[in-house]
Amino acid sequence: MRIHLALPMLLATGLLAACTSLQPDPGAAGRAGAAAGACQADAVAWAVGQPANENEEVLARVWRESSAGLVRPIAPGQAVTRDFRRDRLNIHIDRSNVITAIDCG
Template sequence: MSMRKAGWSAPLLLAACAAQQPEPVVHGVTPGHRCTTDATQAFVGQPGTAETEAAIRKASNAAVLRWAPPGVMLTMDYREDRVTVRLGPDNRVTAINCG
């Protein structure tokens, strides 16, 4: 009977000694990228194209660009490595801000 108990308790003891799970990845910061909008306001009025996206990312030093077309809901989480580009109904840039 004691062997049977030992057989059942072994998996529990081994599970307790198992390696811990790694820490979850926290999103929000890309090393070396902190958004600034000082040089991005010149893009207001430009069409929302891939070329404009690349230029805004470079000018803002952002790792991530998020388009915000009219009527779209955005998450409120702030990311210092992201630039948000708001578009008007004509697909032209109306505002640029970090976060």
């Protein structure tokens, strides 16, 4: 009988843990006046036309310099959500693995 009660409690605990959100590090605000984790696409406009190879650290540098909390590479024809997130940087990549556009959302 105890096993039947323990399983639902364990599942409920896991669901509650999944609902918690991580807060950005307050010291992570890149530039003056920028909120921690807020995307700044203008700061990484230099990356348009660059290869999006992970080996070259381009994507890592774009992530650091944009102050974004999340980075979402988007391939041609890839389905993406339409929700707006001020902490997400979208990196549009063409079939040749070259960055064609960068925006927030």
